[in-house]
Amino acid sequence: MIRIDNLTKKFGQFTAVNGLSFTVAPGEVLGFLGPNGAGKSTTMKMITGFLAPTSGHVSIMGHDVAHHPVKAKQLIGYLPEGAPSYGDMTVLQFLRFVGQVRGYRGAELAARIERCQHALQLDKVLNQPIETLSKGFRRRVGLAQAIIHDPQVLILDEPTDGLDPNQKHEVRNLIANLSKDKIVIVSTHILEEVSAVCSRAIIIAGGKILADGTPAQLEARSRFHGAVTLGLEHASNAQQILSALPQVDHIEAGEDHTLIVFPKAGQQLFEVVNNAIQQHQWQVRELHVERGRLDEVFRDITREVA
Ligand SMILES: Nc1ncnc2c1ncn2[C@@H]1O[C@H](COP(=O)(O)OP(=O)(O)OP(=O)(O)O)[C@@H](O)[C@H]1O
Ligand SMILES: [Mg+2]
Numbered sequence: 001m002i003r004i005d006n007l008t009k010k011f012g013q014f015t016a017v018n019g020l021s022f023t024v025a026p027g028e029v030l031g032f033l034g035p036n037g038a039g040k041s042t043t044m045k046m047i048t049g050f051l052a053p054t055s056g057h058v059s060i061m062g063h064d065v066a067h068h069p070v071k072a073k074q075l076i077g078y079l080p081e082g083a084p085s086y087g088d089m090t091v092l093q094f095l096r097f098v099g100q101v102r103g104y105r106g107a108e109l110a111a112r113i114e115r116c117q118h119a120l121q122l123d124k125v126l127n128q129p130i131e132t133l134s135k136g137f138r139r140r141v142g143l144a145q146a147i148i149h150d151p152q153v154l155i156l157d158e159p160t161d162g163l164d165p166n167q168k169h170e171v172r173n174l175i176a177n178l179s180k181d182k183i184v185i186v187s188t189h190i191l192e193e194v195s196a197v198c199s200r201a202i203i204i205a206g207g208k209i210l211a212d213g214t215p216a217q218l219e220a221r222s223r224f225h226g227a228v229t230l231g232l233e234h235a236s237n238a239q240q241i242l243s244a245l246p247q248v249d250h251i252e253a254g255e256d257h258t259l260i261v262f263p264k265a266g267q268q269l270f271e272v273v274n275n276a277i278q279q280h281q282w283q284v285r286e287l288h289v290e291r292g293r294l295d296e297v298f299r300d301i302t303r304e305v306a
Pocket of ligand 1: 011016036039040042234
């Protein structure tokens with residue numbers, strides 16, 4: 001597993017990462033969330049041994065990154081922020097170079113490049129210089145070099161930034177299919193991505209961990225958790241009737257002329273709302289129980305620090 005122990009990074013007087021400690025186990029896909037400048041990329045740079053911490057330790061499957069950097073780095077695939085690469089190389093030259101640095105030659109190297117180019121759909125651009133690629137293709141090349149050695153640990157700094165919707169989908173699938181026994185840490189600003197691919201999320205701001213849990217646990221901190229959104233036709237009395245139910249705390253207007261019915265603490269609303277619908281024979285256009293809204297939780301948690 002990955003063990004991060006009291007990790008701190010200072011740039012002069014400024015503390016970018018402030019005493020982070022956590023562990024990540026095989027099979028986990030950990031999402032790193034946080035506002036701009038939170039310290040996500042700096043933490044990832046230290047986990048991958050790209051940047052030395054001011055204090056604290058990182059160990060990858062038992063190998064301390066500072067003391068056994070080569071051993072640790074063999075286990076890691078890393079997509080740095082902005083997917084830097086060598087612009088004057090073609091995609092094929094670059095992947096060959098990375099593969100050779102990773103120690104592959106001959107047929108093995110060719111097979112690995114082929115697997116990567118297929119996974120990231122790079123066939124059409126293989127012989128194009130990287131500096132002439134579009135932003136999304138450059139990111140795909142960055143992802144390809146990160147998985148060429150089929151690493152145990154993948155550290156991906158905003159892997160889907162700048163990708164078109166199809167490629168976002170592909171990359172999320174790639175991560176989901178990879179992750180069975182691997183460790184993935186992925187930073188993102190796309191909150192749906194966290195629900196879609198992560199088994200766990202850490203919210204950091206000001207270099208500190210503010211929340212750590214499954215996406216469902218974080219969503220459950222939302223004031224919308226357990227509320228029922230209801231869209232009705234021709235039911236002008238609905239708000240009044242629902243407000244009178246003992247389980248209902250209050251009602252707010254939602255989008256598209258819906259009502260958002262909030263439960264009192266500890267109450268379940270779906271059944272009582274459903275009963276009211278039957279009883280009054282309302283015509284239902286929309287009805288669902290809210291899981292909670294990650295964007296709202298994110299704002300609440302990070303607002304003070306920001
Ligand atoms: N080399 C450096 N010298 C000085 N300050 C730095 C350096 N690298 C990062 N910082 C500062 O550390 C803080 C954390 O930066 P970091 O890149 O880790 O944030 P982030 O969470 O990845 O943000 P973003 O969402 O914008 O990518 C920022 O205030 C940044 O300006
Ligand atoms: Mg960053």
